[in-house]
Amino acid sequence: MAEHKHGTMDISVQEKTFAGFVTFTVRFCIALALFAVFLAVFAT
Template identity: 75%
Template sequence: MAEHKHGSMDITVQEKTYEGFLKFTTRFCIAVAIFTVFLAIFAT
């Protein structure tokens, strides 16, 4: 078995995936908040 050296793995793909996930989650939460406000104002 090869020796593992901490911090030697290339994680650029994982970082881009996580960045995309955070961007999606942030936009989704903002959209849900706007939709909730819209319903509170116009739904009767």
């Protein structure tokens, strides 16, 4: 079995994926909040 040394794995792809996920989640939550405000103001 190969020896594993902590901290030697390249995680740049995982970091980019996570950053994209966080960006998407934040933008989606903002869009939902704006949609809820739109419905509260204009829906009868």
